[in-house]
Amino acid sequence: MNAQPLKAETATDRHPLAGQAMSGAEVIVQVFAGEGVEVMFGYSGGAILPVYDAVFRYNAEHPRANGGEAMPLIVPANEQGAGFMAAGYARASGKVGVAVVTSGPGATNMVTPVRDSMADSIPLVVICGQVGTAAIGSDAFQEAPISNIMGACAKHVFLVTDAAQLEATMRTAFTLARSGRPGPVVVDVPKDVQNTALAWRGSGELALSGYRTRLRTVEQATLSDTDCAALFTALMRAQRPLIYAGGGVIAAEAADALRAFVDAFGLPVTTTLMGLGGFDSTDPLALHLLGMHGTAYANYAVEDCDFVLALGARFDDRVAGVPDKFAPRAKFIAQVDIDPSEIGKVKAVDWHHVGPLTRALDRLTAYGRAHGLHPQLTAWHARVAELKRAHAMNYDRASALVQPYAVLEAINRHTQGRAIVSTGVGQHQMWAAQYFDFRAPRHWLTSGSMGTMGFGLPAAIGAQFAHPDKLVIDIDGDASIRMNIGELETVTTYNLPVKVVVLNNVGDGMVRQWQKLYFKGRFAASDKSLHKKDFVLAAQADGFAWAQRLERTEELEATIAAFLAFEGPAFLEVMIDPDAGVYPMVGPGASYAQMITGDFIPSRAAPVAHEDSPSHMF
Amino acid sequence: MNHTLSILLQNEAGALVRVAGLFAARGYNIDTLTVAATHDPAVSRLTLSLQCDDASLSQILQQTRKLVDVLQVAHPATALAA
Numbered sequence: 021m022n023a024q025p026l027k028a029e030t031a032t033d034r035h036p037l038a039g040q041a042m043s044g045a046e047v048i049v050q051v052f053a054g055e056g057v058e059v060m061f062g063y064s065g066g067a068i069l070p071v072y073d074a075v076f077r078y079n080a081e082h083p084r085a086n087g088g089e090a091m092p093l094i095v096p097a098n099e100q101g102a103g104f105m106a107a108g109y110a111r112a113s114g115k116v117g118v119a120v121v122t123s124g125p126g127a128t129n130m131v132t133p134v135r136d137s138m139a140d141s142i143p144l145v146v147i148c149g150q151v152g153t154a155a156i157g158s159d160a161f162q163e164a165p166i167s168n169i170m171g172a173c174a175k176h177v178f179l180v181t182d183a184a185q186l187e188a189t190m191r192t193a194f195t196l197a198r199s200g201r202p203g204p205v206v207v208d209v210p211k212d213v214q215n216t217a218l219a220w221r222g223s224g225e226l227a228l229s230g231y232r233t234r235l236r237t238v239e240q241a242t243l244s245d246t247d248c249a250a251l252f253t254a255l256m257r258a259q260r261p262l263i264y265a266g267g268g269v270i271a272a273e274a275a276d277a278l279r280a281f282v283d284a285f286g287l288p289v290t291t292t293l294m295g296l297g298g299f300d301s302t303d304p305l306a307l308h309l310l311g312m313h314g315t316a317y318a319n320y321a322v323e324d325c326d327f328v329l330a331l332g333a334r335f336d337d338r339v340a341g342v343p344d345k346f347a348p349r350a351k352f353i354a355q356v357d358i359d360p361s362e363i364g365k366v367k368a369v370d371w372h373h374v375g376p377l378t379r380a381l382d383r384l385t386a387y388g389r390a391h392g393l394h395p396q397l398t399a400w401h402a403r404v405a406e407l408k409r410a411h412a413m414n415y416d417r418a419s420a421l422v423q424p425y426a427v428l429e430a431i432n433r434h435t436q437g438r439a440i441v442s443t444g445v446g447q448h449q450m451w452a453a454q455y456f457d458f459r460a461p462r463h464w465l466t467s468g469s470m471g472t473m474g475f476g477l478p479a480a481i482g483a484q485f486a487h488p489d490k491l492v493i494d495i496d497g498d499a500s501i502r503m504n505i506g507e508l509e510t511v512t513t514y515n516l517p518v519k520v521v522v523l524n525n526v527g528d529g530m531v532r533q534w535q536k537l538y539f540k541g542r543f544a545a546s547d548k549s550l551h552k553k554d555f556v557l558a559a560q561a562d563g564f565a566w567a568q569r570l571e572r573t574e575e576l577e578a579t580i581a582a583f584l585a586f587e588g589p590a591f592l593e594v595m596i597d598p599d600a601g602v603y604p605m606v607g608p609g610a611s612y613a614q615m616i617t618g619d620f621i622p623s624r625a626a627p628v629a630h631e632d633s634p635s636h637m638f
Numbered sequence: 639m640n641h642t643l644s645i646l647l648q649n650e651a652g653a654l655v656r657v658a659g660l661f662a663a664r665g666y667n668i669d670t671l672t673v674a675a676t677h678d679p680a681v682s683r684l685t686l687s688l689q690c691d692d693a694s695l696s697q698i699l700q701q702t703r704k705l706v707d708v709l710q711v712a713h714p715a716t717a718l719a720a
Contacts (some may be wrong), residue, residue, distance in 0.1 A: 167652040172659050176706040179651045196706060230648070230709035361700035364693075 035222020045070035045214040046184050048147060049078045051190040052091060057118050059109065059485045061094045061102035065122025067149030067162060070214035072120070079502045084638065092535040094485065096453035096512065097506025103133025103146070104504070108482025110142050110441055111465045114273065116197050117142070117482065122149045124162030124498075127208070128169065132472060135173040137204040139269055139469035140294060143197040144204035146174075152212040153181055166208045173205030185226070192226040201359040202271055221436050241375030243505040249388035251329075251371055255285070255354040255378050256393060258327035262347075263287045263361035264310065264339075267294025267468065268332010268357060268377055270461045275299065277381035278331065284385050286397045288404045290318040292333050294468040297458040302437065304405065311339040313450040316411035316604045316621050319612040321404060328356040332377050336469065343367045345611035356380050393622045412456055421597035422573050424523045425450065428455040430491065430580045431521070439463065439491040441631050442479040444500020445471045447529035450602045452495045474503025477520065481507060491507060491519070491584070498524040498548065498555070498593075505558065511589045512563030519584060519590045522555055525598040532599050559591035566590035575601030640669075641695050645684040646676070646709040655670065660705060665699055666690060673703040676717060681709065 031514055035054075042050060048071050052060065064072050072093070079089040096102040099121045106117030117137075121130050127148040137144045148170075151160040167179040179190050186209070193205040255261055260518050269278055269291075275298050282289060282305060289299040289567050290307040301308050307318035322328075328350045333339070334357070340346035347353065354371040355363055363372045373380050415425040419448050428451055435441075437457035440466040443449040449466055465483055467475040481492035494501075501522050528546040538575050559567035564585040570579045570593070583592045603618030618624040647653050654673060670683050671686045690698065695713065702711045 168659075171652050171656045172663060177652070181651060228648075228706060230646075231706045234703060359704070361697065361704060365697060573652055 021138050023219035025438075027420075030448045033223065034134060035220070037226040038222040040220045042218055042220045043070065043214065044183050044216045044218055045074040046078075047187045047218055048190055048214070048218060049074045049323070050220060051194075052118065053078070053117070053189070055194045056635070057091055057116075059092050059094060059104040059324065060118040061109075061404070061482065063095060063099050063102055063122065063126060065149065065162065066565070067123035067151055067211045068120060068126070068147070069149075069213075070211065071147065071209070074192040075120075080167045084151065090161050093120070094481075096478065096510050098504065100132055100474070101481075101504050101507045101510065103130045103144070104136070104472075104475050104478035105482035105485070106144050106146075107133055107142050108139050108442060108479030109467050109486045110137070110144060110482075111479065112462050112483035113486035114462060115486075116194055118147075120147045121145065122162065123151055123166070124164045125574045126162075127166045128164050131169060131173060132470075133391070134170060134204045135468040136472045136475065138173055138175060140467065141202050142323060143202035145149060145193045145197050146204060146205070146206045148206060148208045149214070150179070150208045150210040153210045154212070156210065166206065169260075173204075174206045177206040177208065179208045180213050181210065183213045183218060186213060186216075186218065187221055187613045188224045191224070192228065195225060196228075196231070200238060214361055237266060238360070238374055238532065239376060241373070241554075243373055243375075243380055243387075245387070247373065248384060251354055251384065251553055252388055252393050254354070254371065255327060255329075255395055258324045258352065258395070259397075260349075260403070261287045261329065261395065261397070262307075262321055262325035264292070264322070264328055265295045265298045266292040266331065266333025267298075269295050269298030271360065272377035273334060274332070274377040274381060275461045275462070277385070281381045281385045282328045284389055285393070285395055286401065287395075288321060288401070290314070290321065291458075292336075292339055292468075293453055293466060294466045296331065296453060297461045300437075300460075301458045305401070307408070309453050312341065312600050312606045313454065314606075315413060315454065316615065316617050316623070317404075317407035319604065319606065319615055320411060320436050320624060322406050324349060324403070326351050328353045330357075330369070331381070332357060334362045340366055341551060341608060342611050343605060345613075346437060349613070365579070366515045372412050395430050411617070411622055411624070415600075418574065419597060420573065422570065422576065422594055423457050424451050424525075424594070424596045424600050426453055426573070426576060427521070427523065427570075427580070428495070428598070429593050430576055431584070432456050434581070434584050435491065435493070437463065438495050440465065440480075440483045440487060442466065442476045442483060442492070442494045444476040444496045444503070445473045446497050446500060446531075447503035447533065447600070447602050448495055448497040448500070448523040450530075451523070454602075473497075473500040475500075477501060477504050477507045477511075479522070480518045481514075481516060482512055484518050493519045496520060496522050497529065498522055498526065499528045501555075502553075504560035508559055508562040508564070508591070515588065517588050517590075520589075521583075521585075522561070523594045523596050524555065524589075524593055525600065526551075527598070529598075530602065537607070547627075555593045556575065556591070564589050564591045567592075567596065567597065569593045571595045639691065640687060640689055641713060641715065642685065642687045643699070644704075644712045644714060645686070647682045647684055648707045648709060649680050649682050650707050654682075654684070655703065656705055656707065660685075660701060661698065664682070664698065664701060666694070
């Protein structure tokens with residue numbers, strides 16, 4: 021694949037346009053075309069104008085059969101929106117998301133989506149215009165040291181100072197973004213490089229021998245019979261084995277291989293926030309989400325298990341807040357990841373494999389089947405079923421106030437895990453993770469590691485471009501949506517049938533929840549009851565023909581049915597119980613045994629008194 | 639414990655900053671740092687020393703190997719002991 025050394029050019033693989041004169045800007049667009057880019061997101065500006073002009077001319081010369089543009093360039097309200105649209109597109113499609121912005125503020129507005137994508141391993145290629153090479157370092161207009169800034173956030177950043185390297189650099193950026201552990205790659209292109217007269221070559225990448233050698237080692241890694249035997253020896257001794265599946269299952273397209281492994285050996289599966297959709301959450305062996313706001317039954321199963329198989333998961337602090345107390349009864353922990361640095365980073369493991377997840381799972385399944393290995397897990401399955409029954413998600417179903425959980429359950433009755441759902445960050449994000457069904461990969465788009473408020477709306481827009489015919493719902497909060505509310509207009513500008521739900525609890529609900537627990541209820545800067553925004557009017561002003569506010573429980577079912585049935589863009593604000601909390605909760609610095617389950621989910625232990633002093637944990 | 643690392647790096651714009659930035663961002667303090675040319679003008683050799691325990695050393699070696707411009711990372715003391 022991409023790791024192969026460059027081939028000598030032969031007549032047969034010569035690009036039809038090879039030798040053609042092109043500007044640097046045209047080269048960039050031609051590489052996009054060659055890489056299969058079907059949509060890009062970006063905001064114009066002085067230092068990127070040559071590329072924008074080249075996109076315009078390319079689209080004029082290459083109409084699609086239906087008259088549409090070959091590579092539409094979608095314009096957000098703010099470059100951060102473009103970055104999250106590209107990320108939403110990438111998360112929903114599995115392809116590389118592309119964003120193109122100008123220098124200085126255009127590029128610095130892109131820093132948050134780039135870091136967000138790095139933290140969640142999402143493949144992006146971001147092209148930033150830069151001031152001319154002669155002006156770099158002169159404090160020129162709209163100049164920022166993007167190579168330095170992005171170098172600290174991205175998988176890699178190129179500053180192209182030699183126009184002769186532009187074509188190979190562009191192609192290499194796509195290879196880097198999608199290979200190994202995926203991530204964002206930034207290409208900073210000075211304006212004079214965009215205007216340089218070049219000859220199109222049509223092939224060739226940068227050598228990057230260090231990266232490619234390491235990549236090849238990882239991609240070619242295989243499990244020996246001894247490796248398989250060691251894992252199965254431990255698995256066959258285990259009485260309560262558990263799979264802990266993370267975002268790597270999605271990134272590696274390994275959901276089918278995971279399904280086959282579970283079918284063969286019967287291990288229950290709990291998923292991280294990023295892993296939702298990697299295993300059908302409606303399956304009897306699915307324990308849904310684990311961690312700080314995981315289901316009580318998943319967290320109890322982690323407490324009880326004696327064997328953990330971590331698949332594309334990294335024991336992060338939202339899962340293993342106290343690594344020593346995570347899965348305390350596990351006698352054997354195994355980990356498979358594509359990134360060598362994740363092995364043992366947080367928690368020491370007894371067995372590990374660094375390599376492509378699908379191949380590893382296929383190999384393990386084949387080995388176990390060939391050796392007739394059938395773990396006897398009847399008792400454990402019964403215990404898992406009992407945990408799911410006894411500690412099921414629940415809330416105040418008799419409340420006169422609209423409960424956010426009820427809203428999500430009502431939406432889920434329509435979508436049943438088949439809609440693409442994006443979220444902002446906070447309580448609404450956790451409720452969506454807890455109360456929706458997740459049946460397939462790439463239907464759940466959330467800012468997991470960075471926790472970026474404002475992610476939901478632009479991510480939904482990007483996802484709708486990836487899947488024009490699918491139902492895409494942004495579940496948002498009143499505070500999160502404010503962060504990128506300018507993108508409401510982007511929804512209507514492109515007439516996208518995105519459905520936007522704002523669960524309005526008049527403030528930063530998750531911050532308030534922590535202030536209640538750890539700061540004696542002093543709601544510093546998290547209350548928005550004096551804020552004046554009328555969200556429905558705002559949506560109408562941005563062209564939403566369907567925009568309504570839901571305030572009464574008796575209208576819930578009918579309103580949600582009408583909202584989801586509307587053909588075009590639709591906006592629903594729901595005034596929810598402002599005191600609704602996210603439970604269960606494993607507090608910062610607490611173990612799963614100390615989990616608070618709230619008033620409506622039975623706990624199996626006496627709740628531990630809350631700490632009153634502010635914790636240094638976060 | 640004191641460790642000395644030897645890193646071969648592609649001579650690209652910003653490559654040195656990325657190595658130094660990685661160590662800073664992950665909370666490692668570089669005690670000494672030398673950058674020298676090699677027989678290949680496209681490659682530089684960084685020699686740096688730092689104080690850390692063995693687990694931290696293993697982690698920073700792995701993280702350094704994730705930098706695209708890095709060709710090779712060696713910890714000569716480990717190599718000698720092995």
